[in-house]
Amino acid sequence: MTADPSAPMAAIDPLRLRVFSLNCWGIRYLSKHCSQRYAMVAELLSREGYDIVLLQEVWSEKDYLFLKNKLACSHPHSHYFKSGVIGSGLATFSKHRINDAFLYCYSLNGYPYMVHQGDWFGGKAVGMVILEIGRLKAHVYLTHLHAEYSRERDTYLPHRVVQAWELQHFIRHTSSGADVVVLGGDLNMHPQDLGTRLLMASTGLRDCYTETDVFDGCEDGITLIADNCFINKKDLVPFEKGIRIDYILIKGSSRVELQCESMSTTQGSVPDQPHPYSDHEALSVALRLGPSGPQAGGEDGGSGPDCAAGRVAELVDLVTEARTEVKVGLHCAERRRYTAARTGMMGVALLLLEVVMAAVPWLGGPQPFPSASFYLLGALGLASLLVTSMLYLFYTTELKALQGAEDHMRLAVGSLQERLRGVAMKRPPLEAEE
Amino acid sequence: MTADPSAPMAAIDPLRLRVFSLNCWGIRYLSKHCSQRYAMVAELLSREGYDIVLLQEVWSEKDYLFLKNKLACSHPHSHYFKSGVIGSGLATFSKHRINDAFLYCYSLNGYPYMVHQGDWFGGKAVGMVILEIGRLKAHVYLTHLHAEYSRERDTYLPHRVVQAWELQHFIRHTSSGADVVVLGGDLNMHPQDLGTRLLMASTGLRDCYTETDVFDGCEDGITLIADNCFINKKDLVPFEKGIRIDYILIKGSSRVELQCESMSTTQGSVPDQPHPYSDHEALSVALRLGPSGPQAGGEDGGSGPDCAAGRVAELVDLVTEARTEVKVGLHCAERRRYTAARTGMMGVALLLLEVVMAAVPWLGGPQPFPSASFYLLGALGLASLLVTSMLYLFYTTELKALQGAEDHMRLAVGSLQERLRGVAMKRPPLEAEE
Numbered sequence: 001m002t003a004d005p006s007a008p009m010a011a012i013d014p015l016r017l018r019v020f021s022l023n024c025w026g027i028r029y030l031s032k033h034c035s036q037r038y039a040m041v042a043e044l045l046s047r048e049g050y051d052i053v054l055l056q057e058v059w060s061e062k063d064y065l066f067l068k069n070k071l072a073c074s075h076p077h078s079h080y081f082k083s084g085v086i087g088s089g090l091a092t093f094s095k096h097r098i099n100d101a102f103l104y105c106y107s108l109n110g111y112p113y114m115v116h117q118g119d120w121f122g123g124k125a126v127g128m129v130i131l132e133i134g135r136l137k138a139h140v141y142l143t144h145l146h147a148e149y150s151r152e153r154d155t156y157l158p159h160r161v162v163q164a165w166e167l168q169h170f171i172r173h174t175s176s177g178a179d180v181v182v183l184g185g186d187l188n189m190h191p192q193d194l195g196t197r198l199l200m201a202s203t204g205l206r207d208c209y210t211e212t213d214v215f216d217g218c219e220d221g222i223t224l225i226a227d228n229c230f231i232n233k234k235d236l237v238p239f240e241k242g243i244r245i246d247y248i249l250i251k252g253s254s255r256v257e258l259q260c261e262s263m264s265t266t267q268g269s270v271p272d273q274p275h276p277y278s279d280h281e282a283l284s285v286a287l288r289l290g291p292s293g294p295q296a297g298g299e300d301g302g303s304g305p306d307c308a309a310g311r312v313a314e315l316v317d318l319v320t321e322a323r324t325e326v327k328v329g330l331h332c333a334e335r336r337r338y339t340a341a342r343t344g345m346m347g348v349a350l351l352l353l354e355v356v357m358a359a360v361p362w363l364g365g366p367q368p369f370p371s372a373s374f375y376l377l378g379a380l381g382l383a384s385l386l387v388t389s390m391l392y393l394f395y396t397t398e399l400k401a402l403q404g405a406e407d408h409m410r411l412a413v414g415s416l417q418e419r420l421r422g423v424a425m426k427r428p429p430l431e432a433e434e
Numbered sequence: 435m436t437a438d439p440s441a442p443m444a445a446i447d448p449l450r451l452r453v454f455s456l457n458c459w460g461i462r463y464l465s466k467h468c469s470q471r472y473a474m475v476a477e478l479l480s481r482e483g484y485d486i487v488l489l490q491e492v493w494s495e496k497d498y499l500f501l502k503n504k505l506a507c508s509h510p511h512s513h514y515f516k517s518g519v520i521g522s523g524l525a526t527f528s529k530h531r532i533n534d535a536f537l538y539c540y541s542l543n544g545y546p547y548m549v550h551q552g553d554w555f556g557g558k559a560v561g562m563v564i565l566e567i568g569r570l571k572a573h574v575y576l577t578h579l580h581a582e583y584s585r586e587r588d589t590y591l592p593h594r595v596v597q598a599w600e601l602q603h604f605i606r607h608t609s610s611g612a613d614v615v616v617l618g619g620d621l622n623m624h625p626q627d628l629g630t631r632l633l634m635a636s637t638g639l640r641d642c643y644t645e646t647d648v649f650d651g652c653e654d655g656i657t658l659i660a661d662n663c664f665i666n667k668k669d670l671v672p673f674e675k676g677i678r679i680d681y682i683l684i685k686g687s688s689r690v691e692l693q694c695e696s697m698s699t700t701q702g703s704v705p706d707q708p709h710p711y712s713d714h715e716a717l718s719v720a721l722r723l724g725p726s727g728p729q730a731g732g733e734d735g736g737s738g739p740d741c742a743a744g745r746v747a748e749l750v751d752l753v754t755e756a757r758t759e760v761k762v763g764l765h766c767a768e769r770r771r772y773t774a775a776r777t778g779m780m781g782v783a784l785l786l787l788e789v790v791m792a793a794v795p796w797l798g799g800p801q802p803f804p805s806a807s808f809y810l811l812g813a814l815g816l817a818s819l820l821v822t823s824m825l826y827l828f829y830t831t832e833l834k835a836l837q838g839a840e841d842h843m844r845l846a847v848g849s850l851q852e853r854l855r856g857v858a859m860k861r862p863p864l865e866a867e868e
Contacts, residue, residue: 079845082838083541085830099849101842102603107517107539123834128607169536173562176611375809379816386820396519400557404516408535411513415533 015134015289020050021184021248023144023280025230028060032230033275038063040270041277042070045093049074050284052131053093054184056144059122064091084123090142092129100130104170107401108159110146112394119146126167128174136256136289139178141171143185158329160188161322162405164195168202180258180289181205181251186280188245194325198318201311205249208260208285217265220244223281227268230279248285254292261286309423316416323409330402337395344388350381449568449723454484455618455682457578457714459664462494466664467709472497474704475711476504479527483508484718486565487527488618490578498525518557524576526563534564538604541835542593544580546828553580560601562608570690570723573612575605577619592763594622595756596839598629602636614692614723615639615685620714622679628759632752635745639683642694642719651699654678657715661702664713682719688726695720743857750850757843764836771829778822784815
């Protein structure tokens with residue numbers, strides 16, 4: 001809002017920006033050494049003085065306020081995103097003024113009855129803050145997607161794919177006025193997973209880990225590592241050393257070129273400290289901002305119709321793959337809703353049986369059942385009817401959200417194919433083509 | 435995506451765009467003459483051939499598919515937004531290609547136990563479609579906010595204010611790359627209501643009704659009128675003739691100047707037809723698009739620091755007013771949650787009483803109560819515990835959403851005040867100031 005878009009490109013001095021991201025694992029009374037770890041994080045942040053700090057799983061507002069208090073001097077600007085029952089757990093601290101904030105809650109986020117996993121209660125979302133960095137406008141995104149729990153039987157894959165789909169949509173549509181785009185967070189997806197590829201291909205965001213030449217951290221950039229004492233090694237199988245699921249992704253604009261100069265991650269234990277900062281490793285990057293070269297572009301960026309066609313064709317494949325995954329989710333959700341409806345019908349049948357049983361003594365017959373069984377059966381019928389009604393409603397919203405995502409994906413594929421035809425028409429005719 | 439942003443402004447030929455908006459009141463089996471009215475709407479739309487059609491309360495997908503089928507020739511492009519349990523009810527038809535779509539569901543939308551009102555089940559949202567109109571990119575928004583029900587005791591006011599707040603946020607953040615912005619729908623707010631003023635002041639959208647010189651419709655542009663046979667006149671009190679709650683709002687860009695040439699609304703009955711199209715009146719506007727003049731701007735648009743300062747000061751007042759409304763909502767939600775918790779405690783007390791009653795015969799005492807009362811009391815305790823637990827969870831999410839909105843508003847006020855200071859510093863010093 002305050003950045004002057006008419007400022008000449010050359011007026012942007014090379015600028016450095018340091019970004020930090022950490023999943024804090026901050027479940028009060030349940031996560032180990034929670035308050036000590038927050039104190040360690042606060043000490044690290046105020047010492048290092050990163051420009052932008054992106055924290056996930058700050059589940060308690062008290063912990064956010066503790067950090068806000070501790071970082072009042074080093075990071076005077078902050079925002080805490082509230083959603084769901086517990087909150088989104090997303091908190092951001094900044095050296096630079098936060099001009100605006102916006103939250104988008106994902107339409108799918110697991111199941112409320114999986115209380116022990118807690119994802120549904122967290123109200124997973126993507127938060128955006130708009131920072132004023134000198135004369136530049138940075139759109140900084142912060143998110144945490146649904147956890148995987150089991151790689152072999154990943155029942156949440158359709159939900160996570162829809163979250164990645166909504167995330168890329170949100171970033172694409174809200175970042176068009178930005179000079180700099182940064183996304184940080186725990187995506188709960190491996191680098192080669194469908195959601196990661198879809199996110200990066202459609203937004204044009206680049207992975208700091210693969211981009212930088214200067215990296216100091218664990219092998220393969222893993223951020224959930226076997227050497228972290230809070231990690232149960234069995235949970236990592238078949239990835240013995242660990243997995244990379246936390247990211248910092250970046251993108252420049254037609255005005256600003258953005259490069260990742262260096263990246264580092266923690267490696268489990270912290271020198272002179274009794275515990276690691278969290279069960280996840282912390283990521284930090286140093287970014288270099290400079291005036292954009294003449295070839296830099298927006299989303300399409302590249303050069304030549306062949307290059308553009310290749311990118312669009314890749315996107316068509318990715319969205320089609322995502323659509324297939326969503327269709328699998330739709331099939332499962334339909335089956336679950338059908339089961340809920342059938343169990344509800346059993347509840348109705350039990351209640352009808354109760355009515356018949358109650359009618360027998362009134363019509364002069366003997367009491368066919370002991371009264372305890374009569375009332376227990378009634379309670380069972382009523383309870384099953386109540387629970388299945390609510391499940392039916394919930395699965396209907398799941399179905400609607402999945403159908404909505406599938407419709408959007410179909411529309412996107414059609415639109416991309418139209419673009420592909422447009423690109424093909426721009427291409428000069430090949431010589432001697434059979 | 436496909437519009438070429440480098441096209442010179444002068445290359446935009448003056449272009450006409452006709453937009454139609456209607457709340458269809460399409461509750462199957464409940465709304466009167468539903469299928470006949472859809473047939474009438476289909477006939478009108480294919481005859482008139484509006485460029486963009488924005489429909490609300492198309493609750494059944496079957497009705498959307500009926501319209502899609504009927505309008506296949508006149509409006510080959512369409513999108514239906516799915517959300518919530520029933521759906522958002524939002525459908526759009528277009529003569530121009532729809533390149534992309536995006537849905538934002540409001541975080542607050544009434545209460546699930548108000549089943550007869552049904553707002554919660556509808557999953558109210560704002561849908562956006564990106565249209566390719568020649569070389570221009572039009573962002574078209576379509577929404578339907580929570581109904582008012584009672585003007586005197588409007589318990590949903592905080593929810594509607596938060597919806598208007600989120601709506602303006604969504605439009606501001608997703609429209610920066612657009613040449614043309616159009617919002618149509620049933621806002622369920624009068625022109626002078628806080629939400630309407632907030633929406634228009636913060637987005638820069640202009641009301642077609644107040645802007646056009648050529649208007650053909652009901653007095654004061656009312657869209658819910660006493661002369662419509664589906665309207666219960668008692669519901670309109672104290673506005674005997676009717677109210678204006680449906681809108682088409684527009685905004686150009688630095689490239690395109692957008693003007694409303696004419697506007698018309700239906701006036702209850704339809705010539706040669708047995709029924710009106712709906713309980714709401716239909717709106718249609720003719721817009722004129724031309725190349726932007728040298729003074730046209732984006733959001734700030736105006737001229738001179740005084741003008742800009744005036745607008746920012748107005749926004750500060752509006753956001754502060756909205757914050758007060760949200761605080762009232764917060765207070766009520768806290769009270770409701772407290773009541774739910776207290777009733778839940780009564781359920782727990784009942785269950786404890788049951789345990790004591792069950793223990794008496796086991797300990798050798800007499801059976802203190804007839805067994806029917808015993809089981810009924812148990813069922814009552816359990817049911818109240820279940821219901822209040824769910825209500826407690828629901829009110830917690832309501833609180834979180836209200837707190838989130840209030841935090842955003844506080845941030846926005848701070849940021850606006852900072853802008854105001856910036857504008858004040860740009861103003862030339864006044865002469866002879868004391």
